Amino acid sequence: MKALIPVLLGLIVTGCASHLNAPGQPVPLPETNWTVEASVRYSPPDWPEPLYADIYRPQGAGPHPAVLTVHGGGWTNRSRADMTDIAETLAGHGFAVMNIDYRFTPDHRFPAQLQDLQQAMHWLHRQADDLDIDTGRVAGFGYSSGAHLVSLLALVAAEGGELDRPYGGPQTRLAAVVAGGTPSDLRKFGSGRLVEQLLGGTMAEVPARYAAASPVTHITDTAPPFFLYHGSWDGLVPVDHATDFQAALASEGVPTEMMILRWRGHIASFLTGQGAVDAGVQFLYRTLVPEAAEPVLAQP
Structure with a gap:
Protein backbone atom coordinates (compact mmCIF):
# COMPACT_ATOMS: atom_id res chain seq x y z
CA MET A 1 0.00 0.00 0.00
CA LYS A 2 2.80 2.45 0.87
CA ALA A 3 4.27 1.95 -2.58
CA LEU A 4 1.00 3.15 -4.12
CA ILE A 5 0.86 6.41 -2.15
CA PRO A 6 3.34 8.35 -4.38
CA VAL A 7 1.48 7.14 -7.46
CA LEU A 8 -1.90 8.20 -6.06
CA LEU A 9 -0.55 11.58 -4.99
CA GLY A 10 0.90 12.07 -8.45
CA LEU A 11 -2.47 11.38 -10.01
CA ILE A 12 -4.22 13.75 -7.63
CA VAL A 13 -1.91 16.71 -8.22
CA THR A 14 -1.70 16.27 -12.00
CA GLY A 15 -3.86 18.78 -13.84
CA CYS A 16 -5.12 18.76 -17.39
CA ALA A 17 -3.78 21.96 -18.96
CA SER A 18 -4.55 23.76 -22.17
CA HIS A 19 -1.82 26.30 -22.92
CA LEU A 20 -1.42 28.84 -25.68
CA ASN A 21 2.28 29.40 -24.93
CA ALA A 22 4.85 26.63 -25.45
CA PRO A 23 2.98 23.73 -23.83
CA GLY A 24 5.21 21.47 -21.80
CA GLN A 25 8.24 23.77 -22.04
CA PRO A 26 8.98 25.48 -18.71
CA VAL A 27 10.98 28.67 -18.59
CA PRO A 28 13.94 29.21 -16.24
CA LEU A 29 12.85 31.21 -13.20
CA PRO A 30 15.23 33.23 -11.04
CA GLU A 31 15.70 32.14 -7.45
CA THR A 32 15.86 35.15 -5.14
CA ASN A 33 15.97 35.97 -1.46
CA TRP A 34 13.34 38.37 -0.20
CA THR A 35 12.23 40.40 2.79
CA VAL A 36 8.72 41.11 4.04
CA GLU A 37 7.23 44.11 5.81
CA ALA A 38 4.04 43.05 7.54
CA SER A 39 0.85 44.99 8.22
CA VAL A 40 1.50 48.08 6.13
CA ARG A 41 -1.58 50.28 5.93
CA TYR A 42 -2.51 50.99 2.32
CA SER A 43 -5.96 52.55 2.63
CA PRO A 44 -6.30 56.36 2.69
CA PRO A 45 -6.77 58.06 6.08
CA ASP A 46 -10.44 58.80 5.34
CA TRP A 47 -11.29 55.28 4.09
CA PRO A 48 -14.28 53.58 5.80
CA GLU A 49 -11.99 50.96 7.34
CA PRO A 50 -8.20 50.74 7.76
CA LEU A 51 -6.79 48.08 5.42
CA TYR A 52 -3.39 46.44 5.56
CA ALA A 53 -1.01 44.50 3.36
CA ASP A 54 2.18 42.47 3.68
CA ILE A 55 4.84 43.77 1.28
CA TYR A 56 7.41 41.34 -0.13
CA ARG A 57 10.58 42.72 -1.69
CA PRO A 58 12.83 40.45 -3.75
CA GLN A 59 16.52 41.11 -3.53
CA GLY A 60 18.52 42.00 -6.60
CA ALA A 61 18.45 44.73 -9.18
CA GLY A 62 15.08 46.13 -10.22
CA PRO A 63 12.74 47.36 -11.32
CA HIS A 64 10.84 44.19 -10.46
CA PRO A 65 7.52 42.95 -11.79
CA ALA A 66 4.88 43.01 -9.06
CA VAL A 67 1.84 40.95 -8.08
CA LEU A 68 -1.24 41.94 -6.09
CA THR A 69 -2.45 38.84 -4.20
CA VAL A 70 -6.03 38.59 -2.92
CA HIS A 71 -7.45 35.90 -0.63
CA GLY A 72 -10.75 34.06 -0.79
CA GLY A 73 -13.44 33.52 1.83
CA GLY A 74 -16.78 34.17 0.14
CA TRP A 75 -16.29 37.95 0.51
CA THR A 76 -17.17 37.46 4.21
CA ASN A 77 -14.07 36.28 6.09
CA ARG A 78 -10.54 34.84 6.04
CA SER A 79 -7.41 36.99 5.74
CA ARG A 80 -4.33 37.69 3.68
CA ALA A 81 -2.54 34.98 5.67
CA ASP A 82 -4.22 32.45 3.34
CA MET A 83 -2.08 33.78 0.49
CA THR A 84 1.22 33.79 2.36
CA ASP A 85 2.59 30.64 0.69
CA ILE A 86 1.73 31.96 -2.76
CA ALA A 87 3.23 35.37 -1.93
CA GLU A 88 6.45 33.70 -0.75
CA THR A 89 6.62 31.59 -3.89
CA LEU A 90 6.27 34.69 -6.05
CA ALA A 91 8.82 36.68 -4.05
CA GLY A 92 11.26 33.78 -4.28
CA HIS A 93 11.09 34.05 -8.07
CA GLY A 94 11.78 37.77 -8.29
CA PHE A 95 8.29 39.30 -7.99
CA ALA A 96 7.48 42.08 -5.57
CA PRO A 111 -18.42 47.51 -5.05
CA ALA A 112 -16.58 48.25 -1.77
CA GLN A 113 -14.27 45.26 -2.25
CA LEU A 114 -13.36 46.25 -5.81
CA GLN A 115 -12.66 49.80 -4.62
CA ASP A 116 -10.30 48.42 -1.98
CA LEU A 117 -8.28 46.70 -4.72
CA GLN A 118 -8.27 49.91 -6.71
CA GLN A 119 -6.85 51.74 -3.70
CA ALA A 120 -4.20 49.04 -3.35
CA MET A 121 -3.12 49.62 -6.94
CA HIS A 122 -2.87 53.37 -6.38
CA TRP A 123 -0.76 52.71 -3.28
CA LEU A 124 1.57 50.50 -5.31
CA HIS A 125 2.03 53.24 -7.87
CA ARG A 126 2.77 55.82 -5.17
CA GLN A 127 5.35 53.50 -3.62
CA ALA A 128 6.86 52.31 -6.92
CA ASP A 129 10.23 54.02 -6.48
CA ASP A 130 10.66 52.83 -2.91
CA LEU A 131 9.64 49.27 -3.82
CA ASP A 132 11.72 49.35 -7.02
CA ILE A 133 8.85 47.99 -9.13
CA ASP A 134 7.84 48.45 -12.76
CA THR A 135 4.28 49.79 -12.66
CA GLY A 136 3.74 48.60 -16.22
CA ARG A 137 4.25 45.00 -15.06
CA VAL A 138 1.78 44.55 -12.19
CA ALA A 139 -0.31 41.37 -12.18
CA GLY A 140 -3.10 40.03 -10.00
CA PHE A 141 -3.29 36.60 -8.33
CA GLY A 142 -6.36 35.46 -6.43
CA TYR A 143 -8.34 32.43 -5.41
CA SER A 144 -12.14 32.07 -5.07
CA SER A 145 -13.63 35.45 -4.11
CA GLY A 146 -10.11 36.85 -4.40
CA ALA A 147 -9.97 35.56 -7.98
CA HIS A 148 -13.33 37.18 -8.66
CA LEU A 149 -12.00 40.51 -7.40
CA VAL A 150 -8.68 40.51 -9.29
CA SER A 151 -10.48 39.41 -12.47
CA LEU A 152 -13.03 42.18 -12.06
CA LEU A 153 -10.29 44.72 -11.30
CA ALA A 154 -8.43 43.80 -14.48
CA LEU A 155 -11.49 43.80 -16.74
CA VAL A 156 -13.12 46.93 -15.33
CA ALA A 157 -9.86 48.89 -15.71
CA ALA A 158 -9.48 47.69 -19.31
CA GLU A 159 -13.12 48.47 -20.09
CA GLY A 160 -13.14 51.91 -18.46
CA GLY A 161 -16.84 51.80 -17.56
CA GLU A 162 -18.87 52.91 -14.56
CA LEU A 163 -17.09 50.67 -12.04
CA ASP A 164 -13.78 52.24 -13.04
CA ARG A 165 -14.96 55.45 -11.39
CA PRO A 166 -14.20 57.20 -9.07
CA TYR A 167 -11.30 55.09 -7.73
CA GLY A 168 -10.02 53.33 -10.83
CA GLY A 169 -8.19 54.80 -13.78
CA PRO A 170 -5.02 53.86 -15.65
CA GLN A 171 -3.06 53.09 -12.48
CA THR A 172 -5.42 50.21 -11.66
CA ARG A 173 -4.76 48.31 -14.89
CA LEU A 174 -3.21 44.87 -14.53
CA ALA A 175 -0.76 43.37 -17.00
CA ALA A 176 -1.82 39.75 -16.32
CA VAL A 177 -4.11 37.73 -14.05
CA VAL A 178 -3.86 34.33 -12.37
CA ALA A 179 -7.28 33.30 -11.04
CA GLY A 180 -8.21 30.04 -9.34
CA GLY A 181 -11.71 28.78 -8.50
CA THR A 182 -13.12 31.98 -9.98
CA PRO A 183 -16.81 32.91 -9.59
CA SER A 184 -16.86 34.51 -13.03
CA ASP A 185 -20.62 34.89 -13.50
CA LEU A 186 -22.55 35.63 -10.30
CA ARG A 187 -25.83 35.21 -12.15
CA LYS A 188 -25.21 31.46 -12.20
CA PHE A 189 -25.64 31.29 -8.41
CA GLY A 190 -29.25 32.46 -8.49
CA SER A 191 -29.80 33.92 -5.02
CA GLY A 192 -27.20 32.08 -2.95
CA ARG A 193 -26.58 33.51 0.51
CA LEU A 194 -23.00 34.68 -0.06
CA VAL A 195 -23.79 36.44 -3.32
CA GLU A 196 -26.95 37.98 -1.87
CA GLN A 197 -24.90 39.37 1.03
CA LEU A 198 -22.34 40.79 -1.39
CA LEU A 199 -24.89 42.46 -3.65
CA GLY A 200 -27.61 43.39 -1.16
CA GLY A 201 -30.50 41.50 -2.72
CA THR A 202 -31.65 38.57 -4.77
CA MET A 203 -31.07 38.35 -8.49
CA ALA A 204 -34.77 39.09 -9.06
CA GLU A 205 -34.44 42.24 -6.96
CA VAL A 206 -31.14 43.63 -8.31
CA PRO A 207 -30.42 41.85 -11.64
CA ALA A 208 -28.28 44.69 -12.98
CA ARG A 209 -26.04 44.48 -9.92
CA TYR A 210 -25.53 40.73 -10.48
CA ALA A 211 -24.46 41.42 -14.04
CA ALA A 212 -22.23 44.35 -13.11
CA ALA A 213 -20.44 42.30 -10.44
CA SER A 214 -19.73 39.44 -12.86
CA PRO A 215 -16.28 39.55 -14.52
CA VAL A 216 -17.60 37.81 -17.63
CA THR A 217 -19.75 40.83 -18.49
CA HIS A 218 -16.77 43.21 -18.66
CA ILE A 219 -14.56 41.40 -21.19
CA THR A 220 -13.14 43.50 -24.01
CA ASP A 221 -10.32 42.91 -26.45
CA THR A 222 -8.12 45.19 -24.32
CA ALA A 223 -8.18 42.80 -21.35
CA PRO A 224 -4.84 41.42 -20.10
CA PRO A 225 -3.81 37.75 -20.47
CA PHE A 226 -5.46 35.31 -18.03
CA PHE A 227 -4.32 32.03 -16.47
CA LEU A 228 -7.28 30.15 -14.98
CA TYR A 229 -7.25 27.04 -12.81
CA HIS A 230 -10.19 25.18 -11.34
CA GLY A 231 -11.12 21.88 -9.70
CA SER A 232 -13.10 19.48 -11.86
CA TRP A 233 -15.19 18.46 -8.81
CA ASP A 234 -15.80 21.99 -7.54
CA GLY A 235 -19.33 21.99 -6.14
CA LEU A 236 -19.13 25.49 -4.66
CA VAL A 237 -18.04 27.24 -7.85
CA PRO A 238 -18.79 24.76 -10.68
CA VAL A 239 -16.11 24.28 -13.31
CA ASP A 240 -18.21 25.92 -16.04
CA HIS A 241 -17.31 29.24 -14.40
CA ALA A 242 -13.78 28.60 -15.69
CA THR A 243 -14.57 27.01 -19.04
CA ASP A 244 -17.21 29.59 -19.99
CA PHE A 245 -14.97 32.42 -18.79
CA GLN A 246 -12.04 31.18 -20.85
CA ALA A 247 -14.26 30.82 -23.91
CA ALA A 248 -15.56 34.38 -23.48
CA LEU A 249 -12.03 35.75 -23.08
CA ALA A 250 -10.79 33.81 -26.10
CA SER A 251 -13.73 35.05 -28.21
CA GLU A 252 -12.40 38.59 -27.71
CA GLY A 253 -8.87 37.53 -28.61
CA VAL A 254 -7.58 37.69 -25.03
CA PRO A 255 -4.64 35.28 -24.48
CA THR A 256 -5.69 32.60 -21.99
CA GLU A 257 -4.32 29.46 -20.41
CA MET A 258 -6.25 27.06 -18.23
CA MET A 259 -5.52 24.13 -15.95
CA ILE A 260 -8.27 21.84 -14.71
CA LEU A 261 -7.33 20.02 -11.49
CA ARG A 262 -8.81 16.55 -11.68
CA TRP A 263 -10.85 15.02 -8.87
CA ARG A 264 -10.70 18.05 -6.61
CA GLY A 265 -13.30 20.35 -5.16
CA HIS A 266 -13.06 24.02 -4.30
CA ILE A 267 -11.09 23.81 -1.05
CA ALA A 268 -8.87 20.92 -2.18
CA SER A 269 -7.90 22.84 -5.31
CA PHE A 270 -6.55 25.60 -3.08
CA LEU A 271 -4.89 23.38 -0.48
CA THR A 272 -3.32 20.94 -2.97
CA GLY A 273 -2.94 23.26 -5.94
CA GLN A 274 0.81 23.90 -5.83
CA GLY A 275 1.19 22.53 -9.35
CA ALA A 276 -1.32 25.09 -10.60
CA VAL A 277 0.39 27.85 -8.61
CA ASP A 278 3.73 26.89 -10.15
CA ALA A 279 2.16 26.92 -13.62
CA GLY A 280 0.64 30.32 -12.85
CA VAL A 281 4.04 31.68 -11.81
CA GLN A 282 5.49 30.34 -15.07
CA PHE A 283 2.69 32.13 -16.93
CA LEU A 284 3.39 35.40 -15.12
CA TYR A 285 7.10 35.17 -15.83
CA ARG A 286 6.54 34.49 -19.52
CA THR A 287 4.03 37.34 -19.69
CA LEU A 288 5.80 39.97 -17.59
CA VAL A 289 9.44 39.10 -18.35
CA PRO A 290 9.24 37.87 -21.96
CA GLU A 291 12.83 38.80 -22.79
CA ALA A 292 14.07 36.41 -20.10
CA ALA A 293 11.55 33.63 -20.68
CA GLU A 294 13.45 31.29 -22.94
CA PRO A 295 12.27 27.65 -22.94
CA VAL A 296 14.31 25.15 -21.00
CA LEU A 297 15.61 22.64 -23.53
CA ALA A 298 15.57 18.98 -22.62
CA GLN A 299 18.97 17.49 -21.96
CA PRO A 300 20.06 14.73 -24.36
Whole structure:
Protein backbone atom coordinates (compact mmCIF):
# COMPACT_ATOMS: atom_id res chain seq x y z
CA MET A 1 0.00 0.00 0.00
CA LYS A 2 2.80 2.45 0.87
CA ALA A 3 4.27 1.95 -2.58
CA LEU A 4 1.00 3.15 -4.12
CA ILE A 5 0.86 6.41 -2.15
CA PRO A 6 3.34 8.35 -4.38
CA VAL A 7 1.48 7.14 -7.46
CA LEU A 8 -1.90 8.20 -6.06
CA LEU A 9 -0.55 11.58 -4.99
CA GLY A 10 0.90 12.07 -8.45
CA LEU A 11 -2.47 11.38 -10.01
CA ILE A 12 -4.22 13.75 -7.63
CA VAL A 13 -1.91 16.71 -8.22
CA THR A 14 -1.70 16.27 -12.00
CA GLY A 15 -3.86 18.78 -13.84
CA CYS A 16 -5.12 18.76 -17.39
CA ALA A 17 -3.78 21.96 -18.96
CA SER A 18 -4.55 23.76 -22.17
CA HIS A 19 -1.82 26.30 -22.92
CA LEU A 20 -1.42 28.84 -25.68
CA ASN A 21 2.28 29.40 -24.93
CA ALA A 22 4.85 26.63 -25.45
CA PRO A 23 2.98 23.73 -23.83
CA GLY A 24 5.21 21.47 -21.80
CA GLN A 25 8.24 23.77 -22.04
CA PRO A 26 8.98 25.48 -18.71
CA VAL A 27 10.98 28.67 -18.59
CA PRO A 28 13.94 29.21 -16.24
CA LEU A 29 12.85 31.21 -13.20
CA PRO A 30 15.23 33.23 -11.04
CA GLU A 31 15.70 32.14 -7.45
CA THR A 32 15.86 35.15 -5.14
CA ASN A 33 15.97 35.97 -1.46
CA TRP A 34 13.34 38.37 -0.20
CA THR A 35 12.23 40.40 2.79
CA VAL A 36 8.72 41.11 4.04
CA GLU A 37 7.23 44.11 5.81
CA ALA A 38 4.04 43.05 7.54
CA SER A 39 0.85 44.99 8.22
CA VAL A 40 1.50 48.08 6.13
CA ARG A 41 -1.58 50.28 5.93
CA TYR A 42 -2.51 50.99 2.32
CA SER A 43 -5.96 52.55 2.63
CA PRO A 44 -6.30 56.36 2.69
CA PRO A 45 -6.77 58.06 6.08
CA ASP A 46 -10.44 58.80 5.34
CA TRP A 47 -11.29 55.28 4.09
CA PRO A 48 -14.28 53.58 5.80
CA GLU A 49 -11.99 50.96 7.34
CA PRO A 50 -8.20 50.74 7.76
CA LEU A 51 -6.79 48.08 5.42
CA TYR A 52 -3.39 46.44 5.56
CA ALA A 53 -1.01 44.50 3.36
CA ASP A 54 2.18 42.47 3.68
CA ILE A 55 4.84 43.77 1.28
CA TYR A 56 7.41 41.34 -0.13
CA ARG A 57 10.58 42.72 -1.69
CA PRO A 58 12.83 40.45 -3.75
CA GLN A 59 16.52 41.11 -3.53
CA GLY A 60 18.52 42.00 -6.60
CA ALA A 61 18.45 44.73 -9.18
CA GLY A 62 15.08 46.13 -10.22
CA PRO A 63 12.74 47.36 -11.32
CA HIS A 64 10.84 44.19 -10.46
CA PRO A 65 7.52 42.95 -11.79
CA ALA A 66 4.88 43.01 -9.06
CA VAL A 67 1.84 40.95 -8.08
CA LEU A 68 -1.24 41.94 -6.09
CA THR A 69 -2.45 38.84 -4.20
CA VAL A 70 -6.03 38.59 -2.92
CA HIS A 71 -7.45 35.90 -0.63
CA GLY A 72 -10.75 34.06 -0.79
CA GLY A 73 -13.44 33.52 1.83
CA GLY A 74 -16.78 34.17 0.14
CA TRP A 75 -16.29 37.95 0.51
CA THR A 76 -17.17 37.46 4.21
CA ASN A 77 -14.07 36.28 6.09
CA ARG A 78 -10.54 34.84 6.04
CA SER A 79 -7.41 36.99 5.74
CA ARG A 80 -4.33 37.69 3.68
CA ALA A 81 -2.54 34.98 5.67
CA ASP A 82 -4.22 32.45 3.34
CA MET A 83 -2.08 33.78 0.49
CA THR A 84 1.22 33.79 2.36
CA ASP A 85 2.59 30.64 0.69
CA ILE A 86 1.73 31.96 -2.76
CA ALA A 87 3.23 35.37 -1.93
CA GLU A 88 6.45 33.70 -0.75
CA THR A 89 6.62 31.59 -3.89
CA LEU A 90 6.27 34.69 -6.05
CA ALA A 91 8.82 36.68 -4.05
CA GLY A 92 11.26 33.78 -4.28
CA HIS A 93 11.09 34.05 -8.07
CA GLY A 94 11.78 37.77 -8.29
CA PHE A 95 8.29 39.30 -7.99
CA ALA A 96 7.48 42.08 -5.57
CA VAL A 97 4.21 41.17 -3.85
CA MET A 98 1.47 43.17 -2.16
CA ASN A 99 -0.70 40.70 -0.22
CA ILE A 100 -3.83 42.54 0.90
CA ASP A 101 -6.90 42.41 3.10
CA TYR A 102 -10.17 43.99 1.98
CA ARG A 103 -13.58 44.86 3.44
CA PHE A 104 -16.15 42.12 4.05
CA THR A 105 -19.85 41.69 3.55
CA PRO A 106 -22.48 42.13 4.83
CA ASP A 107 -21.11 45.28 6.49
CA HIS A 108 -19.69 46.50 3.18
CA ARG A 109 -21.58 45.76 -0.02
CA PHE A 110 -20.18 45.58 -3.53
CA PRO A 111 -18.42 47.51 -5.05
CA ALA A 112 -16.58 48.25 -1.77
CA GLN A 113 -14.27 45.26 -2.25
CA LEU A 114 -13.36 46.25 -5.81
CA GLN A 115 -12.66 49.80 -4.62
CA ASP A 116 -10.30 48.42 -1.98
CA LEU A 117 -8.28 46.70 -4.72
CA GLN A 118 -8.27 49.91 -6.71
CA GLN A 119 -6.85 51.74 -3.70
CA ALA A 120 -4.20 49.04 -3.35
CA MET A 121 -3.12 49.62 -6.94
CA HIS A 122 -2.87 53.37 -6.38
CA TRP A 123 -0.76 52.71 -3.28
CA LEU A 124 1.57 50.50 -5.31
CA HIS A 125 2.03 53.24 -7.87
CA ARG A 126 2.77 55.82 -5.17
CA GLN A 127 5.35 53.50 -3.62
CA ALA A 128 6.86 52.31 -6.92
CA ASP A 129 10.23 54.02 -6.48
CA ASP A 130 10.66 52.83 -2.91
CA LEU A 131 9.64 49.27 -3.82
CA ASP A 132 11.72 49.35 -7.02
CA ILE A 133 8.85 47.99 -9.13
CA ASP A 134 7.84 48.45 -12.76
CA THR A 135 4.28 49.79 -12.66
CA GLY A 136 3.74 48.60 -16.22
CA ARG A 137 4.25 45.00 -15.06
CA VAL A 138 1.78 44.55 -12.19
CA ALA A 139 -0.31 41.37 -12.18
CA GLY A 140 -3.10 40.03 -10.00
CA PHE A 141 -3.29 36.60 -8.33
CA GLY A 142 -6.36 35.46 -6.43
CA TYR A 143 -8.34 32.43 -5.41
CA SER A 144 -12.14 32.07 -5.07
CA SER A 145 -13.63 35.45 -4.11
CA GLY A 146 -10.11 36.85 -4.40
CA ALA A 147 -9.97 35.56 -7.98
CA HIS A 148 -13.33 37.18 -8.66
CA LEU A 149 -12.00 40.51 -7.40
CA VAL A 150 -8.68 40.51 -9.29
CA SER A 151 -10.48 39.41 -12.47
CA LEU A 152 -13.03 42.18 -12.06
CA LEU A 153 -10.29 44.72 -11.30
CA ALA A 154 -8.43 43.80 -14.48
CA LEU A 155 -11.49 43.80 -16.74
CA VAL A 156 -13.12 46.93 -15.33
CA ALA A 157 -9.86 48.89 -15.71
CA ALA A 158 -9.48 47.69 -19.31
CA GLU A 159 -13.12 48.47 -20.09
CA GLY A 160 -13.14 51.91 -18.46
CA GLY A 161 -16.84 51.80 -17.56
CA GLU A 162 -18.87 52.91 -14.56
CA LEU A 163 -17.09 50.67 -12.04
CA ASP A 164 -13.78 52.24 -13.04
CA ARG A 165 -14.96 55.45 -11.39
CA PRO A 166 -14.20 57.20 -9.07
CA TYR A 167 -11.30 55.09 -7.73
CA GLY A 168 -10.02 53.33 -10.83
CA GLY A 169 -8.19 54.80 -13.78
CA PRO A 170 -5.02 53.86 -15.65
CA GLN A 171 -3.06 53.09 -12.48
CA THR A 172 -5.42 50.21 -11.66
CA ARG A 173 -4.76 48.31 -14.89
CA LEU A 174 -3.21 44.87 -14.53
CA ALA A 175 -0.76 43.37 -17.00
CA ALA A 176 -1.82 39.75 -16.32
CA VAL A 177 -4.11 37.73 -14.05
CA VAL A 178 -3.86 34.33 -12.37
CA ALA A 179 -7.28 33.30 -11.04
CA GLY A 180 -8.21 30.04 -9.34
CA GLY A 181 -11.71 28.78 -8.50
CA THR A 182 -13.12 31.98 -9.98
CA PRO A 183 -16.81 32.91 -9.59
CA SER A 184 -16.86 34.51 -13.03
CA ASP A 185 -20.62 34.89 -13.50
CA LEU A 186 -22.55 35.63 -10.30
CA ARG A 187 -25.83 35.21 -12.15
CA LYS A 188 -25.21 31.46 -12.20
CA PHE A 189 -25.64 31.29 -8.41
CA GLY A 190 -29.25 32.46 -8.49
CA SER A 191 -29.80 33.92 -5.02
CA GLY A 192 -27.20 32.08 -2.95
CA ARG A 193 -26.58 33.51 0.51
CA LEU A 194 -23.00 34.68 -0.06
CA VAL A 195 -23.79 36.44 -3.32
CA GLU A 196 -26.95 37.98 -1.87
CA GLN A 197 -24.90 39.37 1.03
CA LEU A 198 -22.34 40.79 -1.39
CA LEU A 199 -24.89 42.46 -3.65
CA GLY A 200 -27.61 43.39 -1.16
CA GLY A 201 -30.50 41.50 -2.72
CA THR A 202 -31.65 38.57 -4.77
CA MET A 203 -31.07 38.35 -8.49
CA ALA A 204 -34.77 39.09 -9.06
CA GLU A 205 -34.44 42.24 -6.96
CA VAL A 206 -31.14 43.63 -8.31
CA PRO A 207 -30.42 41.85 -11.64
CA ALA A 208 -28.28 44.69 -12.98
CA ARG A 209 -26.04 44.48 -9.92
CA TYR A 210 -25.53 40.73 -10.48
CA ALA A 211 -24.46 41.42 -14.04
CA ALA A 212 -22.23 44.35 -13.11
CA ALA A 213 -20.44 42.30 -10.44
CA SER A 214 -19.73 39.44 -12.86
CA PRO A 215 -16.28 39.55 -14.52
CA VAL A 216 -17.60 37.81 -17.63
CA THR A 217 -19.75 40.83 -18.49
CA HIS A 218 -16.77 43.21 -18.66
CA ILE A 219 -14.56 41.40 -21.19
CA THR A 220 -13.14 43.50 -24.01
CA ASP A 221 -10.32 42.91 -26.45
CA THR A 222 -8.12 45.19 -24.32
CA ALA A 223 -8.18 42.80 -21.35
CA PRO A 224 -4.84 41.42 -20.10
CA PRO A 225 -3.81 37.75 -20.47
CA PHE A 226 -5.46 35.31 -18.03
CA PHE A 227 -4.32 32.03 -16.47
CA LEU A 228 -7.28 30.15 -14.98
CA TYR A 229 -7.25 27.04 -12.81
CA HIS A 230 -10.19 25.18 -11.34
CA GLY A 231 -11.12 21.88 -9.70
CA SER A 232 -13.10 19.48 -11.86
CA TRP A 233 -15.19 18.46 -8.81
CA ASP A 234 -15.80 21.99 -7.54
CA GLY A 235 -19.33 21.99 -6.14
CA LEU A 236 -19.13 25.49 -4.66
CA VAL A 237 -18.04 27.24 -7.85
CA PRO A 238 -18.79 24.76 -10.68
CA VAL A 239 -16.11 24.28 -13.31
CA ASP A 240 -18.21 25.92 -16.04
CA HIS A 241 -17.31 29.24 -14.40
CA ALA A 242 -13.78 28.60 -15.69
CA THR A 243 -14.57 27.01 -19.04
CA ASP A 244 -17.21 29.59 -19.99
CA PHE A 245 -14.97 32.42 -18.79
CA GLN A 246 -12.04 31.18 -20.85
CA ALA A 247 -14.26 30.82 -23.91
CA ALA A 248 -15.56 34.38 -23.48
CA LEU A 249 -12.03 35.75 -23.08
CA ALA A 250 -10.79 33.81 -26.10
CA SER A 251 -13.73 35.05 -28.21
CA GLU A 252 -12.40 38.59 -27.71
CA GLY A 253 -8.87 37.53 -28.61
CA VAL A 254 -7.58 37.69 -25.03
CA PRO A 255 -4.64 35.28 -24.48
CA THR A 256 -5.69 32.60 -21.99
CA GLU A 257 -4.32 29.46 -20.41
CA MET A 258 -6.25 27.06 -18.23
CA MET A 259 -5.52 24.13 -15.95
CA ILE A 260 -8.27 21.84 -14.71
CA LEU A 261 -7.33 20.02 -11.49
CA ARG A 262 -8.81 16.55 -11.68
CA TRP A 263 -10.85 15.02 -8.87
CA ARG A 264 -10.70 18.05 -6.61
CA GLY A 265 -13.30 20.35 -5.16
CA HIS A 266 -13.06 24.02 -4.30
CA ILE A 267 -11.09 23.81 -1.05
CA ALA A 268 -8.87 20.92 -2.18
CA SER A 269 -7.90 22.84 -5.31
CA PHE A 270 -6.55 25.60 -3.08
CA LEU A 271 -4.89 23.38 -0.48
CA THR A 272 -3.32 20.94 -2.97
CA GLY A 273 -2.94 23.26 -5.94
CA GLN A 274 0.81 23.90 -5.83
CA GLY A 275 1.19 22.53 -9.35
CA ALA A 276 -1.32 25.09 -10.60
CA VAL A 277 0.39 27.85 -8.61
CA ASP A 278 3.73 26.89 -10.15
CA ALA A 279 2.16 26.92 -13.62
CA GLY A 280 0.64 30.32 -12.85
CA VAL A 281 4.04 31.68 -11.81
CA GLN A 282 5.49 30.34 -15.07
CA PHE A 283 2.69 32.13 -16.93
CA LEU A 284 3.39 35.40 -15.12
CA TYR A 285 7.10 35.17 -15.83
CA ARG A 286 6.54 34.49 -19.52
CA THR A 287 4.03 37.34 -19.69
CA LEU A 288 5.80 39.97 -17.59
CA VAL A 289 9.44 39.10 -18.35
CA PRO A 290 9.24 37.87 -21.96
CA GLU A 291 12.83 38.80 -22.79
CA ALA A 292 14.07 36.41 -20.10
CA ALA A 293 11.55 33.63 -20.68
CA GLU A 294 13.45 31.29 -22.94
CA PRO A 295 12.27 27.65 -22.94
CA VAL A 296 14.31 25.15 -21.00
CA LEU A 297 15.61 22.64 -23.53
CA ALA A 298 15.57 18.98 -22.62
CA GLN A 299 18.97 17.49 -21.96
CA PRO A 300 20.06 14.73 -24.36
